[in-house]
Amino acid sequence: MDYSLAAMKIYGSQLAFSTEAPHSEGSSTAHMLFGIRFQRVWLQGVLLSVKYEETGEGRLLLDDGTSVVELFVLPREAEGRPWRAGMYVMVIGAYIATGCKDNYPAIKVHKVVDLSAQPDREAMWYLEVAEAYNIFYAPFAAANPTPHKHLTFNRC
Numbered sequence: 149m150d151y152s153l154a155a156m157k158i159y160g161s162q163l164a165f166s167t168e169a170p171h172s173e174g175s176s177t178a179h180m181l182f183g184i185r186f187q188r189v190w191l192q193g194v195l196l197s198v199k200y201e202e203t204g205e206g207r208l209l210l211d212d213g214t215s216v217v218e219l220f221v222l223p224r225e226a227e228g229r230p231w232r233a234g235m236y237v238m239v240i241g242a243y244i245a246t247g248c249k250d251n252y253p254a255i256k257v258h259k260v261v262d263l264s265a266q267p268d269r270e271a272m273w274y275l276e277v278a279e280a281y282n283i284f285y286a287p288f289a290a291a292n293p294t295p296h297k298h299l300t301f302n303r304c
Contacts, residue, residue, distance in 0.1 A: 155188035155240045156181065157280040161214035163189070163243060163253040179243055182285040189255060191217060192238045192263065192273045198231050206231065209252070210239060213270070218252040220244075221260065229260070236264045 162181060169178040169185045178187045193212030200206045204223030208231060209216055219239060221231070231237070241255040263269045 150178070150187060153178065153185060153187050155190040156184065156186045156285075157190045157277050159214040159277060160191055160193070160210070160212045160217040160253055163215075163217070163245075166243070166245070168245070179245065182281075184285060187242055188240060188258065189243050190238070190240045191255070192269070193217075193236070195231060195233050195235045195237060197233055210237070213274075216252050218254045219257050219260075220254060221257045231260070231262075235262055236266075236269055237261060238263050 158181065166179040166181040166186075169180045171177075178185050180186070191210065191212050193210045196209040196211050196216065198206060198208050206219070206221035208219040208221060210219055211217075219241070238259075238261045239255060239257055240259045241257040244254040244256055266272075
């Protein structure tokens, strides 16, 4: 994992349009979106289901309002945390393009934070993603045009 690559703030539906990044010697698998190389993503949404294996690993489904994403939670991240369906959470983790049997995008979770108590969390998240696109991703997207016009945001 290359931690010099920032976690991209994106919507789950945008993961379907990412492509595998060209490999360079000594680098781990990465993906490209908007012309930006990434390995980790930052998503927020509502947990739809939570299941734990006997090993302590968790498999959670997250709905961010644009798609459903499967989350793989390691025992150390799941231990002592009562993740339940209906909670609104922030998730940062490694994007696994082919990790799920149900064809959902999949994330190997590095961090989960319960934001359920934050009243404006969902509205603010949509603004944060749009702002990240306008400030950080749009210059790269302009330099690397994508045929997926619905991936862009209207600039305010």
